[in-house]
Amino acid sequence: xxxxxxxxxxxxxxxxxxxxxxxxxxxxxxxxxxxxxxxxxxxxxxxxxxxxxxxxxxxxxxxxxxxxxxxxxxxxxxxxxxxxxxxxxxxxxxxxxxxxxxxxxxxxxxxxxxxxxxxxxxxxx
Amino acid sequence: xxxxxxxxxxxxxxxxxxxxxxxxxxxxxxxxxxxxxxxxxxxxxxxxxxxxxxxxxxxxxxxxxxxxxxxxxxxxxxxxxxxxxxxxxxxxxxxxxxxxxxxxxxxxxxxxxxxxxxxxxxxxx
Numbered sequence: 001x002x003x004x005x006x007x008x009x010x011x012x013x014x015x016x017x018x019x020x021x022x023x024x025x026x027x028x029x030x031x032x033x034x035x036x037x038x039x040x041x042x043x044x045x046x047x048x049x050x051x052x053x054x055x056x057x058x059x060x061x062x063x064x065x066x067x068x069x070x071x072x073x074x075x076x077x078x079x080x081x082x083x084x085x086x087x088x089x090x091x092x093x094x095x096x097x098x099x100x101x102x103x104x105x106x107x108x109x110x111x112x113x114x115x116x117x118x119x120x121x122x123x124x125x
Numbered sequence: 126x127x128x129x130x131x132x133x134x135x136x137x138x139x140x141x142x143x144x145x146x147x148x149x150x151x152x153x154x155x156x157x158x159x160x161x162x163x164x165x166x167x168x169x170x171x172x173x174x175x176x177x178x179x180x181x182x183x184x185x186x187x188x189x190x191x192x193x194x195x196x197x198x199x200x201x202x203x204x205x206x207x208x209x210x211x212x213x214x215x216x217x218x219x220x221x222x223x224x225x226x227x228x229x230x231x232x233x234x235x236x237x238x239x240x241x242x243x244x245x246x247x248x249x250x
Contacts (some may be wrong), residue, residue, distance in 0.1 A: 012199045098240050
């Protein structure tokens with residue numbers, strides 16, 4: 001099995017908005033150099049999620065995990081994303097697409113965000 | 126000096142969207158039980174940022190640090206937030222309002238998000 005990861009973001013009209021996503025993809029590759037990882041945006045930015053999944057499928061992935069890089073799951077994550085994942089599986093027979101939880105559903109991420117907030121406020125935990 | 130922290134989120138029509146924010150506030154209090162911390166939303170949810178700052182001022186804060194709980198800083202963080210911070214300082218003489226960086230500008234947060242993405246994908250770093 002060959003697994004690919006999509007870091008799924010909303011997208012923005014402002015190109016600078018993508019910078020943390022580019023940095024995040026680099027950091028994933030730094031932590032795991034052989035990870036097959038792409039950015040995929042819902043709207044306003046390229047590559048789109050379907051394009052990101054197609055890139056991973058072309059690279060030989062037969063499983064794709066989409067990680068919603070969202071603090072909280074609103075309608076984009078709860079409704080648009082499952083629809084896009086379903087369409088991608090139909091477009092790429094033999095490819096399985098799984099959706100991970102949003103950041104804010106992870107106790108470890110909440111702990112990291114809380115520590116960041118306290119550190120930013122100059123109030124070390 | 127008494128410092129307050131606002132965890133600033135976008136807001137959503139879906140009440141469940143607030144859950145990670147409520148959990149984040151609890152986690153901040155768990156990590157630092159005497160932290161003066163409030164949630165403040167830009168739109169669609171209560172309390173608003175001005176209300177959150179007013180609550181902290183009433184509790185005796187003379188400095189408020191607003192932490193944008195956003196992956197990336199778009200126009201809400203770059204334009205709306207400074208305007209709201211300025212208005213809050215005018216509304217509360219003697220109160221200083223400082224804006225922290227968004228999550229995705231912090232190398233530690235990027236490292237935590239990357240590790241989360243790899244873990245979620247079942248590809249431990």
